[in-house]
Structures are given as C-alpha cells and as structure tokens.
Amino acid sequence: MRVCGKSDALRAWLAAWMLGLALAAGAEFRIAEIQPKLIGDSLQFAGTLDLAFTPKVEEALAKGIELTLVIDVKLNRVRRFWWDQNLGRWALRRSIRFHALAGQYLVSDPGASADNWESFTVLADALKYLGALNELKLTLPEAPPAGDYSVDLRVGLDIEALPTPLRPVAYTSLSWRLNSGWTTWGVAR
C-alpha cells in the first residue's frame, strides 16, 4: 500500500511537470520551415521562425528590458560513411525592445546597421518581422564543392544578454527558457 501511495505521488508529480513543460512549450520558439539554398559562395534562406514569448518575458519587455535572440546556423557537408563535415558556423543576433513614449516595439534590423530599428505597434508584428529569414544571406570563404549539404538551425533567447540581476532568475526559471533546439534542414543548390 505504501509503495502504491509513493508511486501515485510520483505519477502526480510527473504529470504536473509534463503539464508545466507543455504550457511552456505553448510559448516556445519553433522553426516552422526553412529552405536554405547555396548560391555560389553564399547561403541564403527562405522561411520563418515561429516566435512567441511567455507572459513573464512579455512583461519584462514591456518594462523596458531589451531581449536578444540568437540564431545559430551550422552548415555541414553530408558524408555517407563518416561524420558530417562542418563548413561554417554563424551566430546571428536580433534584439527587440519596447519604446514607452512611442508605445512601439522596436526590432533591430539584421540586414542593416545596428542603429536601424523597425518599429511595430503590435508585438505579434514585431515577432513576425523578427522571425522572417527571407533576407538572410551568409557568405562562405569560398564556394563549397558539389555534394549534399545540410543546415543545423537553432533560435533561442540569449540569457547572457539580459541585465545582470535578471540572469540568475532567467537561468533558474522555465519561463525564460526559450529555445527551439537544433533542427536540420537539407540545402538546395
């Protein structure tokens, strides 16, 4: 009986934890679809990232905390009988902040200079803009030889870019853990 009671408690705790995970997953970052393409010595993307903030993160944004997203990109050459060869790795940063006086969300434009900010009245528009990879173009040192290539992609909230006092909280809270995890996509030529 005692064992039963213990396992019931464990089951309940597990269920609660899974529920928590599921709720957090509702506001997770996700890579909807990406179509990478190798043109010459540049890697171009088409596709969007599904980005959504948790209420805690939204609150922090509304309170003037600038949030930085990191998009990690890895280009690999696929080898059949061996591990894939890594040809390059990029970490792209995009920031979003709230301008109280204007009542707008400002998103840094990755294509232009760091000083250039796009403004949006609605957060959803800002996130949509943030998640658009259509204009993303990465340059390789030289044109890669013929073969099969894949791209590993990940998007996440950069906790290290948060103000110092917020970092311990962010590290220890599920609400701040926004990360898509690595996804792999085939590269078209």
Add this chain to the structure above:
Amino acid sequence: MIRLGRFVTGVIPLAVLSGVLLAALLMMNAATQNSAVFGRVYSLLLLVNVVGIVLLLALILFNLFNLIEQYRARVPGTRLSLRLLILFVLLSVLPVSVVFVFSVDTLNRGIDQWFDVKIEQALDDALLLGRTALDAVKQDLIKRAQEMAADLETVSSAAPGRANRAALTALNNLREIHSVTELTLFAPDGLIVASSGEASLGASTLVPDRPNETILAQVRQGMPYASLDAQGKSGLRLRVVVPVYAREVGAPRRILQAIQTLPPRYTKLGESVQTAFAEYEKLVYLRGPLKFGYTLTLSLVALLTMLVAVWAAIFSARRLVAPIRDLAEGTRAVARGDYRKQLPITSHDEIGMLVASFNDMTRRIHRAQTQLKRSQQEAEVQRAYLETVLTHLSSGVLSFDSRHILRTHNAAAVQILGVDLGYAEGKSLEWVGERHPAMAAFVIAVRAAMATAQSEWQVQVSLEEGRRTLIARGTLLPALSGRRSGYVVVFDDVTALIQAQRNAAWGEVARRMAHEIKNPLTPIQLAAERMRHKFLKLLPPEERATLERATRTIIEQVEALKSLVNAFSDYARAARTEPGPVQLNELVRDVVELYQSGHEPAGGVAPIALRLELDERLPILVADAGRLRQVLHNLLLNARDALAGNPRPIIGVSTRLVAEPPRRFAELKVQDNGPGFPEAMLGRLFEPYVTSKEKGTGLGLAIVKRIVEEHGGAILAENAKEGGAYVTIRLPLEEVAARPAVPDETPARAAGRQLRGKGSS
C-alpha cells in the same frame, strides 16, 4: 590513496579554494552592481562559486567523515577534536547566521526604499505629458496630411510617366508649403508613385521609408494612420499615412505618407523622458531579481564564510589536538615497553614543553632500561659462569638461606650424597634428613654447625657406618641490607684420601717390619742350624730327639716369619711392571686351568665348579702379564678359601668389554657363592692385614688392588644380592693401557685413582 587523502584533508586545497571563491564572490558582487567588466562573466562567476562551494562542502564532508570514522575507531584525540570542532562551529556559524539574516532583511528593505512612489508617479506624468504634447503635433500633422491628400486628389496618376512627374511636382510644392520632412505617394498596391524629401537628408534617405502591410491595410480601408516612430539614435519622427481619394470615377485610391522629424528640442526632451522612464521601469522590474541576486551573493558569502569557518574549525581542532594525540600514542608506546619513542616538538608553548618533557622522560627511561638490561646480562653471565664452575666442581656445594632452606646445589653434591636434590630445593635441611636417613648424620652435623652462626666452620661427618667420610666447610654468605644471611656449605668425600693415608701408613709399617724383623731372622736361623749341627752328635740319643725337634721348630718358624716378612716386603716394595700385549681371555683360561686340574680339594669336599663367561670381542690390552696372573691367582685363592665347607661351591669368572665414551675398559669379574664379605669389613677390604680368614697374611686383596692401580685400573668388591661376593676389576684399554703406572708411585696417588675408578664403575 593515502597521499591523496592527506592532500584533501590538508590546508592547501582548502585555502586555495577559499581564496578563489572569495575572489569570485567579490567579482560577482561587482557584477551585481552593474560593473560592465564582470557583468559579462556574471553567470560564469556564479557557476564557479556554486561549483566551488559544492567542492568546499565535499571537502569538509570528507574531513568530517574522516573525523567521525576515527572517532568510531577510538583513535586517540578524536574525542577532543570533535568537541573542539563543535565548539568552534557553534562560535562561528551562529554569529554568521545572525548577521546573514539581518543583512538580507536590511538589504531587502534598502532596495525597496530606493523606489519612491512619488518619483514613479512623476515619471508616469512626464511620459503622459510628453505623449500629450506629441499627440498635438501628431494631430496637426494628420490635419495637414489630409489637406495635402485633398490637394493631391486632382493630380492624375493615369499615365505613369507624366503623372508621376506631376505628382512629384505636387509633392514638392506641398512639402514646401506644409514644411514636412518627407512626402511619399504610394499606389494602392504599395508601390511608390512619387516621393519628396528634404535636401538636407543624407543619402540613406534617398529610398523613402515604406509603411508596412498592416499600416497600408488600415489606410486602404479609409482610416488614417499616425504614429511616433523611434529611430535609434536619429531621434523621433511622426509618421502619418492617409488615403488620397481620386476625383475621377473608377480611379484607384492612393496613399500619402507624411513624415515629420520632430524638432531637436522635442526629440531631446522626448528621449530624456523616455530614457528616464524606461530606466526607472527597468529598475522597478529588476527590483525582484536584484534582491534575488544580492541575496544570492550574500548567501554565497555567508555559506563560504561558514564553510571556511567549519574547515578552519576542523583544521584548528586537529592542529590543537595533534600534539595531545601524539602524547597519548607516546604514553601507550611507553606502556607497551617502547622506551625509544620520541615525539616531534611542533610548538614552543606549554604543549611543546610537555612534549619535550615527555621526550626527556622516555630518553631517561630508555637509558635506565638499557643499563638495567646490561646489568642483568652481566649478572646472567656471572651466574652462568658460577653455575658452570659449580657444576664442574668435584666438591659438593649446597647453599642455604637464613631459615636453612636449601636454595642451590651442584651435580657433585648429588653424586657425593647419592640423593636427588632437585626436588629438595626450597625445602628445609630437616625435610631432606627425614626423607633420606642415610644423610641424617650429615644433616645433623651441618645443622648444628649452622646453628652456631659462625662465619666459617668445618665438620667431619661419617656416613654408612664409617665407610665414608665427608668434610664439610660452611661459610656465612654476605648479608643484604641487614638481614640474616644463609650459608654456603662445600663438602668433599675424603674417604679415599683417608684410605690412601691408611695405605701409606701400612706401607711404612711393612717396610719397617721387613727391615727390622728380617735382619735378625737369618742369624737366628743360622744359629739354630749351627746349634743343631754342633750339639746333635754330642747329645745322648734320648735328648737328641728333643734338640732335633726344637731346632727344626726354630728353623721352620723363622722360615715362616721370613715368608711373612717377604710378603710384607712385596707389598711395601714398588714393583717394576713390564708391560706387553696381553690377551686377557687367554690368561684367564690358563690360570683357571690350573685350578681345575691341580688344586683338587681333598677329604670328600665337593669339587668347585668353575664357570667361564668370556667376551670374545675383548681386544689385546697392554699390561704386565705376570702381575695380572698374580691378581687372578689371589682372587681365585680368596674365592676358594671363602667356599670352604660349601656343599656346591661355584666360582664364576667373566670378562666384558665396557664402553663409557670416550673411554673403554676390559672388565674382569670373579664371583663366588660363599658367605660374602662381612659388612663391617666392606669399607676396608683392600687394607693390608684386614682378613676374615684364620690363616693368611691379609695382604692378598691389598696386593691385587696395588697391581690394578699400577695398571691405571679400578677395583670394586661387593656382596652380591643373591648371596656370595664378587670382585670387579676394570683395566683401561688403548692409550690409557699403553701408559702403565710409574713404578715409584705412592700408595696415596694410587688411592686417588681407585676413587676415580669407583666413580666410573
């Protein structure tokens, strides 16, 4: 493994770790206070601290575990270490805990107090004011934009090329009139129809800013859009987007965007308000995390302090207790008998002095112990030496304590007294006398002498009815610390010595008899013969017979006296031996043959049965064959005389090879079944003129003994248990036999050899 354990429990790893953690905590604290340098590595510092503290905790737990294990194993000093540790921990952890609790409380209150409600309200109001002010400008721009849109309604856009030029001209005019920064006309699909901007704008503004799809959709539905755009460092600007209706029926509805950069003063003020508000909002929002951060730092500091204090407590307790533990181990070692134990002096305080005293003590004990051992060894050597001397001493030695209890004895004492004294040690002299009646005379004499308490005394004791004589000398032992002391009694069997003296006296008597008596005998005999010769013819026949009888008697008696004197002379004279190889068995057979054939007793006396038992292994010995023959004759004659009147007389003659390593003997034994020697004579059988026979000189056995001694042998005469007597002679073989006794040997020296012969038989 042991070295690792020592390293882990040592001072260095903990000190280094504590130092690193303290530095990390200082940097973390700096990071919490918005230091840009440490802010970048804040998370790393936090991680370092957490890991470090976990390590520190592990080290301390390891130390504690070690201490508890030692406590369980009852290692000396751990009890005290643990007690000191608990005391130190209580003394350090409690104050730190109190300070920590109050610090956290004060910190939280302090942070809360930074945020004043009035300031917050003022900032809200300032923001609202700013918005209101900008709203007015915005409304004005909307109004003007709508006016401009109305003006543009007439500008056709049917033909792209021409119309665009017209539109551009119109836009330029309108922009000049209404003093806006940028005017752009868009086609319904969002494409730019014409745009006019201030010439002062840079090249970056050549491409007009296009409103996004949301804005365009809103305007297409006829609703104007107005917003204040923030543009990073370039400041604030107003964007108004309004629909431009077409006058012509069916013509598309166009869109006009007017952008008005705010005057620098507006921008500056607006940014200032925005920045202040944003910073304050951020601070308010970060109040919670800031508290968390500070509390975390403070907790880590407190934890570090406590852990370092605990570690210091462990270290100090161990350090304090180490010399005491060493002392405890040292005393145990001393208790076990290890007096060479020296402890390291690690300090110069009272404990150091104690350790030094301990070392001094063990050194002294060790020295004393060594000296004692040396003395014991010396005493042991002395004792062994004395024991050896005593064992090999021919005199008997007995020692008694003050109560006349026998303490020690030597082998010679056992041999002389003929009593096993092994179990008599620890017993009184009386006890020994009661157990051994033969020793009674000795015991009485010694006890009486000891009772006199004289420092030295000497007594002569006769044993076995005068057959043995002992001379005992007693010496008072030196007394220890005023106590009464015992005696050491040294005694010798002087029987042989007395015998030798007696023999010597007899020899002298014999010599003088030979000298004094033999000389007048010849004149007497000659006188008697002359008297007979001269007067026999002169006397009448009847008296002639008387003279004849008288002179014959004189001559016969003188002859008898002569032979007697000759016998004495033989005994007294030192005979010259002529040694040569002798086959003893042959010699025995020759002599015995004579007795079997030529000495047949007469007158119906039973014939003597002679039984020979000869050992054929007997080797040839070197001796004087003639004198040995005399020995055998004397013994056989003695035996025959003893068997007179015996109905079944038997004489047994036997030879035997006796080996008593390293010596070998030829043994000759003559035994009869007669009445045996009288008990009273047993001790003096070999003295001259000691005889139980009515006839005879009494010199037979004395001469036998003399000859045997001349050959270096020994003789023993005893009565047999089954009746009769026997005489045993032992003659040495080999090298001993090759050295016959010197002819001029005195009887006393010969007696000494008899004593040895007796001892070995």
